[in-house]
Every structure is written in C-alpha cells, then in structure tokens.
Amino acid sequence: MAFFFRALCAVAALSFSAPSAAQLNETEQRMVAIVDAEQERTVAMLEKWVNQNSGTMNFVGVRAVGEMLRAELNPLSFKVDWIDISAANRAGHIVARHKGNGRGKRLLLIGHLDTVFEPDSPFQRWTREGNLGHGPGSGDDKGGMAVIIAALRAMKSAGTLKNADITVFLSGDEEDAGPLAIARRDLVAAGKWADVALDFEGLAQVEGRDMGSIARRSSDEWTLFVTARSGHSSGIFTPSAGSGAIYELARIVDSFRREIVEDKLTFNVGLIGGGTTAELAGDNLRISATGKTNIIAGTAIARGDLRAISLDQIARAQAKMRAIVAQPLKGATAQISFAPDGYPPMAPTEGSRKFLNRLNEVNRDLGLPEMGELDPVRRGAADISFVAKDVDGLVGLGPAGSGAHSPREKVDIGSIYLQAKRAAILMSRLAREKRSR
Incomplete structure (x- = not known):
C-alpha cells in the first residue's frame, strides 16, 4: 500500500511540476512515476546480479544470473525457458515470452547474461559512488537487463503490458559465442517472429548528448x-633471395590500409609474428616464432578483423584483400582465409529510422532533446545483428556508462531510470500499433 501511495504522489507531482511532459497521457505519466518510485529496488536488483560472477565460461554463474532473471520475469506473466546450448560449449540462454492480445506489434528485447570477467578476475564486486555504480557487467549488460525489468514493471503496473506480445532474449554467451549455428539459432528464430527488435546494450553518448542507434558493423x-x-640476410632484396616473408606480409597488410578505403570499413591487425619458423597456436591467440637477425624470414603470420556496414561491403572488401594477396613479391607465396563464424552487420534501414523517429516522439513528450543518429563506426558488433536481416530495430536502449570490458567499468545509475522510462513508453505505444503481418 505504501508503494502505491508513493507512486500516486509521484504522478501528481509530475503533473504539476513537469509541464514539458504534457504530451504524456495519464497511463504514460504513471509509468514514469513507477520507474521513479522503484529506483532503489532497481539498483538493489542490479547489485545482486553484478555480485554474481557470470563470465561466459562460468556456466554455473551464467545460469545463476539466468535464474535471477526468471524470478523477475515470472511475476510479470512471462513464460520463461532456459535454452541449453551445451552442444556449443556454452551455458545457455533465457527466453521469456509474454502473450498479449495478438494484434499489436511483436517486440523482441535483446540483452545478455554473461560478462567478460571470469571467476579468476580480481574485478568481482559492486560498489557505488553517488550516481555511479562500479562492477563487472554493471553496464554491459546487467545494466541493460535492469532497464528491461524496470520498464516491464512499469508497464505491468500501468496496465500496458497485458496486451503486449513480447519476447525477451538474454543470451549467455554474447561476449564469447560458441559455434554460431547453434549459439544463435534460437535468436534468429525469435527475429523471424518479431516486428521490431530492441537492443538493450549501452546508450551511446557524444559530447554528453544521448544518441540513437539504428546500425552496427560486422565483426569478421x-x-x-x-x-x-x-637464406643469408646479405642476399635480401636480390632477385635470387627475394624479400622474405616478413616484408611480404608487411606489404600485404599495408596495402589493405592504403588500397581498400570505404566509408564505415576498417581493418585491424591484432596479432602478427614471423621468422625462420612461425606457428599459430590452436586457440588462434598466440604465435610462436624463431629466427636470427642474419637469416631471411621464411614464415610470417597475421590475424586481424574486418568491420563493415553491409554484406555487400564485406564481399567487396574480401575480394580486394584476396586480390592483393594473390600478387606476392617474387619468391613469396601468401594465403588468406576468413573465419566462417562472424557477426553480421546491422545495416541502417528506413524501417529502423522510423523507429528512431518514434523514440524521438517519446523524447519530445518527456521534454527531452531529440536523439541524433549515431555513426555506427562508434559501436561494436552485438547480438541484434543476427536478426537484422529479418526485422528492423533500435540499438542502445541500455544505460550510459564507461570502461566496459575493463576494471574501470561503471554505469550511470540515473540513466537506468531514464532509459526505462523511454523504453516503457515506446514499447507501450508500439504494442498498441497493428502488426503488419
């Protein structure tokens, strides 16, 4: 009873003190009030999740966080399933389904249970300093899951959840996926079901301004x-000796940089080694090499990534890379291969841009600045890309933060509430719209 009294007081305060939100209807104002009334509950929930290690390879920990999410979703009338993916040597996923009236747009909410911090990491606990929360996964992506739950609770309390058809997909291996044919099979199926996909990874900000995102680049x-x-180094660069493997490898990777130039396309060389002998380890993370300064290198190896905005751009880049590799210096041979399991791109579409416009309608009605469209070069790859060929959507509905994937990771706690308000109102409006198929 005390909670509902506080919530009603918050609604009343909002109606008198926030004329900038005059375009919100009474139900939407109630959702805003509920999110505010539950702030400490939301932070306590996030703290509990963060203090449970869920590094990707800590299968017990990932499942434990999954059970914590089940405990939050079941009372909201979601049917929660655990999808085991031990065949991909990973823990599994949470898939929660809410059955609405079968008429509105079907919403797919995407986040992840795992973090990059395994049990042997010294970074294990939540600490709070004012409006900042420090801890493993505090922003990426346990903070995103906190936004999801806070928004759904507000919808439930305001009565907009009952008619909404929603699937929540929380992967257990986003940070280090197993074989993708297994690991992303169920996510792809959920994308084929949905009318809109909403990615609850971190909110992007540029010079302090919240940005909207409708695209992600690939990761290959x-x-x-x-x-x-x-041979003997005294003969290097002669017609009989050639230039050696290291010079040829350097020529190739620098040719990539100079000759394959397109907007939104980047290359990175993350591992390189060479010498008289060189061998790539089975995990692709190390190169062992031997050599002497007076011997021309006979072997060289490099590994890197390619990030592109569309499948066409990937195809063009790979063709150009192969063409460069196919013209080696005299006395050298070269081969390039591309890993079959890459993260696909989420190309910008007019459909996704329309959803960003809908989000900006919410911003205007909340009295907030509009969110500009973020350059996808500023974002990495993520799970929403696996459904992008089937459904339009939005990226970055999670909280703002910094230091992801490092012991400096922190989340802006106030942004959790703001993002939950945006998401609750947007999802409620979309759930009322007639689906197109």
Whole structure:
C-alpha cells in the first residue's frame, strides 16, 4: 500500500511540476512515476546480479544470473525457458515470452547474461559512488537487463503490458559465442517472429548528448599466412633471395590500409609474428616464432578483423584483400582465409529510422532533446545483428556508462531510470500499433 501511495504522489507531482511532459497521457505519466518510485529496488536488483560472477565460461554463474532473471520475469506473466546450448560449449540462454492480445506489434528485447570477467578476475564486486555504480557487467549488460525489468514493471503496473506480445532474449554467451549455428539459432528464430527488435546494450553518448542507434558493423576475422625463401640476410632484396616473408606480409597488410578505403570499413591487425619458423597456436591467440637477425624470414603470420556496414561491403572488401594477396613479391607465396563464424552487420534501414523517429516522439513528450543518429563506426558488433536481416530495430536502449570490458567499468545509475522510462513508453505505444503481418 505504501508503494502505491508513493507512486500516486509521484504522478501528481509530475503533473504539476513537469509541464514539458504534457504530451504524456495519464497511463504514460504513471509509468514514469513507477520507474521513479522503484529506483532503489532497481539498483538493489542490479547489485545482486553484478555480485554474481557470470563470465561466459562460468556456466554455473551464467545460469545463476539466468535464474535471477526468471524470478523477475515470472511475476510479470512471462513464460520463461532456459535454452541449453551445451552442444556449443556454452551455458545457455533465457527466453521469456509474454502473450498479449495478438494484434499489436511483436517486440523482441535483446540483452545478455554473461560478462567478460571470469571467476579468476580480481574485478568481482559492486560498489557505488553517488550516481555511479562500479562492477563487472554493471553496464554491459546487467545494466541493460535492469532497464528491461524496470520498464516491464512499469508497464505491468500501468496496465500496458497485458496486451503486449513480447519476447525477451538474454543470451549467455554474447561476449564469447560458441559455434554460431547453434549459439544463435534460437535468436534468429525469435527475429523471424518479431516486428521490431530492441537492443538493450549501452546508450551511446557524444559530447554528453544521448544518441540513437539504428546500425552496427560486422565483426569478421581473417588469417594471413606468408612463406618465402629463407637464406643469408646479405642476399635480401636480390632477385635470387627475394624479400622474405616478413616484408611480404608487411606489404600485404599495408596495402589493405592504403588500397581498400570505404566509408564505415576498417581493418585491424591484432596479432602478427614471423621468422625462420612461425606457428599459430590452436586457440588462434598466440604465435610462436624463431629466427636470427642474419637469416631471411621464411614464415610470417597475421590475424586481424574486418568491420563493415553491409554484406555487400564485406564481399567487396574480401575480394580486394584476396586480390592483393594473390600478387606476392617474387619468391613469396601468401594465403588468406576468413573465419566462417562472424557477426553480421546491422545495416541502417528506413524501417529502423522510423523507429528512431518514434523514440524521438517519446523524447519530445518527456521534454527531452531529440536523439541524433549515431555513426555506427562508434559501436561494436552485438547480438541484434543476427536478426537484422529479418526485422528492423533500435540499438542502445541500455544505460550510459564507461570502461566496459575493463576494471574501470561503471554505469550511470540515473540513466537506468531514464532509459526505462523511454523504453516503457515506446514499447507501450508500439504494442498498441497493428502488426503488419
């Protein structure tokens, strides 16, 4: 009873003190009030999740966080399932389904249970300093899951959830996926069901301004092997000795940089080694090499990534890379291969841009500045890309923060509430719209 009294008081305060939100109807104002009334409850929930380690390879921990989410979603009338993906050597996913009236747009909410911090990391606990929360996954992506739950609770209390058809998909291996044919099979199926996909990864900000995102680039890996004549270093660059494997590898990767130039396309060389001998470890994370200063290198290896905004751009870039590799210096041979399991791009579409416009309608009605469209170069790859070919959507509905994937990770606690308000109102409006198929 005390909670409902506080919530009603918050609604009344909002109606008198926030004329900028005059375009919100009474139900939407109630959702705003509920999010505010539950602030400490939301933070306590996030703290509990953060203090449970769920590094991708900590299967017990990932499942434990999944059970914590089940405990939050079941009271909201979601049917919660655990999808085991032990066949991909990963823990599994939470998939929660809410059955509405079958008429409004079907919403797919995407987040993840795992973090990059395994049990042997020294970074394990939540601490709070004012409006900042520090801890593993505090922003990426346990903070995003907190936004989801806070928004759904507000919808439930305001009565807008009952008619909404929603699937919540929380993967257990977003940070280090297993074989994608298994690991993303169920997510792809959920994308085919949905009319809109909403990614609850972190909110992007540019110079302090909240930005909207409708695109993500791909993440593809490549490996380059070069072999060449080895011999005494005094003969290097002569017609008989050639330039050696290391010079040829350097020429190739620099040619990538100079000759394959397109907007939104980047290459990175993350691992390189060479010498008289060089061998790539089975985990693709290390190269062992031997050599002497007076011997021309006979072998060189490089590994890197390629990030692009569309499948067409990937195809063009790979064709150009192969063409460069196919013209080695005299005395050298080179081969390049591309990993079959890459993260696909989420290309910008007019459909996704329309959803950003809908989000900006929410911003205007909340009295907030409009969110500009973020350059996708500023974002990495993520799970929403696996459904992008089937459904339009929005990226970055989670909270603002910094230091992701490092012991400096922190979340802006106030942004959790703001994002929950945006999401609750947007989802409630979309759920009332007639689906197109």
